[in-house]
Amino acid sequence: xxxxxxxxxxxxLGLGILFIATILRAPITSVAPLIGTISSDLGLNSAAAGMxxxxxxxxxxxxxxxxxxxxxxxxxxxxxFLSLIGLSIGIFLRSFSGSFFLYFGTILIGISIAHCNVxxxxxxxxxFPEKVGLITGIYSVTMNVCGALASGISLPLATKLHxxxxxxxxxxxxxxxxxxxxxxxQVRSTTKMDLSVSTPKQKSLIKxxxxxxxxxxxxxxxxxxxxxxxxxxxLFLQKNIDGELTGWLLTLxxxxxxxxxxxxxxxxxxxxxxxILVWLGAGTIFIxxxxxxxxxxxxxxxxxxxxxxxxxxCCFSLSMMFFSLRSKNSAEASQISGMAQSVGYLLAxxxxxxxxxxxxxxxxxxxxxxxxxxxxxxxxxxxxxxxKKVYL
Numbered sequence: 128x129x130x131x132x133x134x135x136x137x138x139x140l141g142l143g144i145l146f147i148a149t150i151l152r153a154p155i156t157s158v159a160p161l162i163g164t165i166s167s168d169l170g171l172n173s174a175a176a177g178m179x180x181x182x183x184x185x186x187x188x189x190x191x192x193x194x195x196x197x198x199x200x201x202x203x204x205x206x207x208f209l210s211l212i213g214l215s216i217g218i219f220l221r222s223f224s225g226s227f228f229l230y231f232g233t234i235l236i237g238i239s240i241a242h243c244n245v246x247x248x249x250x251x252x253x254x255f256p257e258k259v260g261l262i263t264g265i266y267s268v269t270m271n272v273c274g275a276l277a278s279g280i281s282l283p284l285a286t287k288l289h290x291x292x293x294x295x296x297x298x299x300x301x302x303x304x305x306x307x308x309x310x311x312x313q314v315r316s317t318t319k320m321d322l323s324v325s326t327p328k329q330k331s332l333i334k335x336x337x338x339x340x341x342x343x344x345x346x347x348x349x350x351x352x353x354x355x356x357x358x359x360x361x362l363f364l365q366k367n368i369d370g371e372l373t374g375w376l377l378t379l380x381x382x383x384x385x386x387x388x389x390x391x392x393x394x395x396x397x398x399x400x401x402x403i404l405v406w407l408g409a410g411t412i413f414i415x416x417x418x419x420x421x422x423x424x425x426x427x428x429x430x431x432x433x434x435x436x437x438x439x440x441c442c443f444s445l446s447m448m449f450f451s452l453r454s455k456n457s458a459e460a461s462q463i464s465g466m467a468q469s470v471g472y473l474l475a476x477x478x479x480x481x482x483x484x485x486x487x488x489x490x491x492x493x494x495x496x497x498x499x500x501x502x503x504x505x506x507x508x509x510x511x512x513x514x515k516k517v518y519l
Contacts, residue, residue, distance in 0.1 A: 140254055141262065143313050144247060146306040147207065148266045151243055152274030153299050154218055154236050155183055156381065157281040159356050160374040161292045164285060168292065169226050180357040180479045182230060184349075186237025187244065187472035194245035195461045203246050203253075203461075204313045211310060214239035215303040222297035245468050248450040249461030259451045260396025264389040267444055271388055273302070275381030278356070282374050332466050340512040341449045342467040346474030347506040348442035351412060351499055354478035355380065355435065362492050366423045376432050383436025384443065391444040395452065401445060405510035408441030413503040420496040442506065446471075449513050 158165075158179055166176040197206045213235050221232025247266065255262045277299065285295040332338045359380070360373040368376070391408075395401045411434045418431030450467065454460040485495040 137254070139309075139312055141265075143306075143310045144250070144262070144266055145269055146302075146309040147211065147243055147247065148269035149273045150211075150214060150299065150302040150306050151240050151270050153277035153302065154214070154221075154240070154296075155180075156274040156356055156377075157277035157296060157299060159360060159377065160278060160282040161285060161295060162357075162360075164292045165229070168224075169229065171226070175226075177357070177479055177483050179229065179233060180353065181476050182233045183237030183240065184353060184472050184476035184479075186234055187241040188469050188476055190238045190241035191245045191468035191472060192465050194242045195249075195458075195465045197242065198246055198249075198461060203250055204310075206242055206246060207250075208307070208310055208314045210239040210242040211303060211307045212239075214243075215300060215307065218297065218300045218303055222293040222300075224293065241468070241472075245464045246461060248447055248464045249457045252451045252454070252460045253457035260393045260448065263396075263447055263451070264392030264444070267388040267392060267440075267447060268385050271381055271384040271440065271443075275378045275384070278381060279375055279378035332462060337453060337513065337517060338463055338466060339470075340509045341446070341453060341463060342470040343474075343509040344442070344449065344506065344513050345446040345467040346471030347502050347509070348408075348412075348439065348446055349471050349475035350478035351416075351502060351506075352439050352443070353475050354482045354499065355439075357479035358482050358486075358495075362419070363428070365492065366428070368425065368428070376429070379429070380432045380436040380439070383433050384440035387437045387440030388444045391441045392448055395445060395448045399516045401448070401452075401514040402511060404441060404445055405507060405514050408438045408445060409503055409507035409510060411435070411438030412442065412506070413438075413500060416496055416500050416503060420493060420500070442510070445510065445514075453513070453518055455518055 162176050162179065165171065165179065171179075194206065217232045217235030217237075217239060219232070220228050220235065222228075223232075248263070251262045251266065252259055281295050284290050284298060285292050288294075290298070356377065359377055363373040363376060387408075391404055395404055398404070415431045415433075415435035415438060418427055418434065422428060422431075446467070450460045450464040454463055481498070482495045485498065486492055488494075
């Protein structure tokens with residue numbers, strides 16, 4: 128009877144995590160295909176339009192370090208519940224006309240997602256210690272599938288269903304409300320962080336070369352991903368690819384994240400060291416970027432996008448797994464997750480801005496893509512360091 132109760136509790140906890148995962152990327156990836164429409168409607172210049180993509184990443188960077196503190200004060204379950212409320216309010220406000228509501232809602236979305244991003248890896252390590260790879264894989268796959276779906280359907284929702292950009296962005300309120308409903312049972316079983324467990328102080332993490340390698344790995348893979356999400360449609364338009372097709376190429380990239388994310392999570396959890404997976408992830412990203420840079424051939428571009436999806440899924444999965452694999456308990460996992468995502472998303476936030484700036488200065492995408500190629504080499508270096516079997 129006891130085992131059945133534990134199993135039932137674990138099932139509903141897993142279901143709650145699954146529904147939270149559905150809404151952690153869709154509110155962000157749904158924006159890129161609508162940037163042109165939003166800019167035209169609100170009279171935004173290129174810099175202001177770029178801030179729509181950059182603002183949530185800055186919120187991730189600034190708020191990720193605060194999530195473990197919130198966890199210690201009120202417990203992880205309540206923090207996640209409050210984050211889902213904030214996320215729902217942000218999605219609702221963002222859909223109103225006017226720049227103020229757009230940016231204020233986006234900030235709320237970023238703050239809320241940041242707390243979920245940081246705390247869920249620690250929650251998985253705490254409550255599913257024997258199934259970290261499997262649960263992380265399912266969580267990551269769900270996040271990426273919904274993110275891919277959002278990229279593909281946001282423009283058709285706005286144009287073909289005549290919802291406009293506001294209605295298209297408001298659709299994701301359905302998922303956030305569902306996540307709230309399915310997380311409600313967990314709020315009654317709130318568990319605060321066990322302060323008796325010895326955890327590294329923030330100062331010791333800052334001095335840890337391993338912590339910095341994990342943080343840089345997280346940051347560079349995020350920078351590459353969010354830069355591509357923000358600018359790939361515009362890049363492909365200049366290669367004379369149809370506007371609606373560019374949205375589906377973005378979806379294709381994210382769909383190929385899915386199998387890579389799931390499989391790598393499981394494989395990484397079974398390996399003592401993840402060196403070969405780092406080579407796979409960074410290598411396919413490098414080749415994919417090279418393909419996009421050197422050709423206008425649609426078949427080669429499609430193959431390059433698929434490679435970027437595989438590499439991105441591999442590296443994203445590894446960055447999430449490193450939080451658990453390189454920590455000794457859930458408290459450490461939350462702390463390294465907070466540091467890595469704070470540093471990482473600060474780097475990621477600079478990506479779309481610098482990519483666009485380099486394009487404006489050079490009047491070409493080549494210089495911007497060369498920077499991403501160089502960063503993929505750095506990604507390989509720090510990833511190899513993080514893949515060794517050592518602990519914080």
